[in-house]
Amino acid sequence: MSPMRSGQQAVSSRQYAVSSRQLLTAYCLLHTAYRFIRVFLLACLALTVCAGDQLSAATKGPQRVEPRSKVARALSTEIDRAVARRGRVALLQRRSFIVQVNGALGSQHLNKLTGAGARLKRVYGSLNLMAVELPLGRAAALVEDEDFSYISLDRPVRSLGHVEVTTGTAQARALVSNTTLDGKGIGIAILDSGIDEQHGLLKAAPGHPGVVYRQDFTKQRAAGDPYGHGTHVASLVSGNGDFAGGAYRGLAPGANLISLRVLDENGEGAESSIIAAVDWCIANKDAYNLRVINLSLGAQPDDSYRNDPLCLAVRRAHDAGIVVVCAAGNGGKDAAGRKLYGAIDSPGLDPSVITVGAVNTLGTDQRSDDKVATYSSRGPTRGYTVSANGVRQYDNLIKPDLVAPGNKLIAASSYNYEQRQPNNLVFTHPELMTRNTVEPADQLMSLSGTSMAAPLVAGAAALVLQANPTLTPNLVKAILMYTAQPLPGFNTLEQGAGELNLEGAVRVARSVRPDAEGLSNGQPMLVENLPASQASVIAGEPCSWSQGVIMNYCFAYGSDLMTYWQGAYAANHLLSDAVAVAGGQLRNDRNLLSPEVRLSRGVILTDGVILADGVILADGVILADGVILADGVILADGVILADGVILADGVILAD
Ligand SMILES: [Ca+2]
Secondary structure, eight states: HHHHHHHHHHHHHHHHHHHHHHHHHHHHHHHHHHHHHHHHHHHHHHHHHHHHHHHHHHHHHOOOOOOOSBOOOOHHHHHHHHHTTHHHHHHEEEEEEEEESSSSSHHHHHHHHTTTTEEEEEEGGGTEEEEEEEEHHHHHHHHTTHHHHHHHEEOOOOOOOHHHHHHHHHHHHHTTTTTTOOOOOOEEOOOOOOOOTTTTTTTTTBBOOOEEEEOOSSSOOOOOOOOSHHHHHHHHHHOTTGGGTTTHHHHHHHEEEEEEEOOOOTTTHHHHHHHHHHHHHHHTTTTTEEOOOOOOOOOOOOOOOSTTTHHHHHHHHHHHEEEEEEEEOHHHHHEEEEBBEEEOOOOSTTTSSEEEEEOOOOOOOSSSHHHHHHHHOSSSOEEEEEEESSSSEOOOOOOSEEEEEESSSEEEEOTTTTTTEEEEHHHHOGEEEOOOSSGGGGGEEOOOOOHHHHHHHHHHHHHHHHOOTTTOHHHHHHHHHHHHHHHTTEEEEEEEEEEOHHHHHHHHHHHTTTTTSSTTOOOBBBBSSSSSSEEETTTTTEEEEOEEEEEHHHEESSSSHHBBBOOOSSSSGGGGGGEEEEETEEOOOOOSSTTTTOOOOOOTTTSSSOOOOOOTEEEEEEEEOOOOOOGGOOOOOOOTTTOOOEEEOOOOOOO
C-alpha cells in the first residue's frame, strides 16, 4: 500500500494548468476579434454578456482565472447538497457571501440585494464587490440576474494573527526587557520556490528588511515565485506587521530573509540544487548571521539518513551551527484516508534537524481543541540500509520532533508579473485565493500542510535566538521540544514532544547563561529558576510543557534537561548521541546526559523497532517489523522515488 503523495497531485495540477492557459489564450484571441469586429459583436450581444466578463478577467490577470460558472464551486456544492437532502432549514439559513457585480457598483445592485432579503455587511466600491448576508437558498437565484457576475461563500479567514496568539508568540515578544522580539538581526534562509519581493507582506520597509539576498539554484533563473509556495512560506516567517493592520504578521517580521530558489514553477526541484543551496548557507552564514534554514519540501526516503545526500547536507549545516527546520511531509494517510505511520520525508528524517508536523487549530486561539492534522506525516522514519544478505535495516527514529499550526493558513500569494497571472498554485486552484484584490501585491491565499507548519517553527527559532544568541542548534531544538505542549489523544510518533509554545520557549531561552556552551555535563545552566508550574497560559488556558526531549528511540524527560547543561547540547553532538541501544536496551551516555534525566521505558526489539510501554505510544499502537498490527493502521514502506526529484507540497485537501 503506498501512501498518498503530493507528487501525484502536482502532476495532475500541471496538466490542469495547461488546459487553463489554453482557455486564457482563447479568450485573448476573442478579445482581439472583439476590437476589430464590433458589428459582429453587436449581433452576438447575448453571447458576449458572459464572454466579455471573462475577457476582462483574462486581460487584467488576477481578477478571476477561469470563471466557468457564476457560482463558486464550494457554494454550488453546498446548495446542491441542501437541495438533494430537501434541506429546507439549510436553504433558509443565512450565510455570508461575497457578491461581485457587472459594471460599476451602483444603487441598482444594492436595491436588488436588499430586495432579496440580503443584509449588507461591507461594500467595496473600487472592487465592485460586496459582503452580504443572505439565506443560502436565495444565493443561487441571485446570480441569474445579469447585474451580478459571481457569488461565493465569504469563508472564515484564519489570519496569522490567530497563529501569533495560539503559538504564544504574541506574549513572547515582550519577554525580553528593552526589546520587542521580532527576529531582528537573524538571517533565515528559505529554500523554496522563490519569493515575490513586491508583495505587501514581504517588500522591504522600515523595521522589515524583507529579502536581503536571493539566488536561483534551479536551471530556470526565474524572477519572483511563479509557483507560489515559497512566498507563502516566507510571509509566515516574516510577514510585515504593517500590512492589513497586522492581521498577517509573521513570527519574525524583523528577520533578514535569504531566498534560495530550489523549486521550479511546478514546485519541483533536484536534490543537487538543494545540496548546493545548503552549502551556500554554510559558506555565507557569517556574512548574513544566517542562523536558521527552512526546508518546506521533501522526498520519499530510499536511504538511511546515514547515506541520504540531503540528510548529509543538512547535517553539515547543523554542524556549522545553523538550526535546520524541515517539514515532516503530508503522508499521514493513504489514498483511502487510512491512517499511515512511517511516512516522514527526507531530509526531515535526519536526527539533527527539527522536523515539524501540522496541527489543525480549528481556527481558534484556544489549544484545547487542537488536533494533529490527519495528513501530517507520522514516524518512525523509514529510511533504510540493505545488509549483505538483502535484508532492510530501517532507521525507525521517532519523528516528528514537534507540531505547529499548519491547516488553512492565510498568507501571501505571489504574482507572476511576467505572465500577468497569479502564481501556479492559485492558477490551477482558484479556490485557494482568499483575498482577491486588483492590486496583485495585496493578494492572499490559503494553504495547508506541514510546509506551512515548518516556517512557524523557523520563525520561532529566530525569536529564541534573538532572545539568546548564544544557544547551540541542539539547545534551541531541546528548548522548543521541552516547552511544547503534548496534545491529548496523539502519540509521540504523531506529534513528537507536542505543539509549539513560543511563550515557554522564549522564557527558558532568556534564562540560559550566555556562557553555557563552556559548561561541563551536569553543571547549572540557568540564571533564574524554571517556573514552578512549567506551563504557559495561552488564550486563557493552561498549556503544560512536555518537559522532555526526543532522542531517536525514546523520550528523555525531567527538569534537569533545562536546569543543567547536557553534554549533548554541544555543537559537535546530536541530541540523540546521548542515548545508545546496546543489547536490546536503551542506555544513556553519562558524559552527555546528567544523572537525573530519565528515559521513557521503551523496549527496543532486536531489529531496532520500538515496542513502547504506553509513554510513547499512548493509544496502544504496536510496531512490528514493517507492519502495524493495531487498529488497522498501515506502516508505509520505504517507497523509492528513484530520480531524486524533490517536491514541495502540492495542494492538499485540508482537514
Ligand atoms: Ca484551537
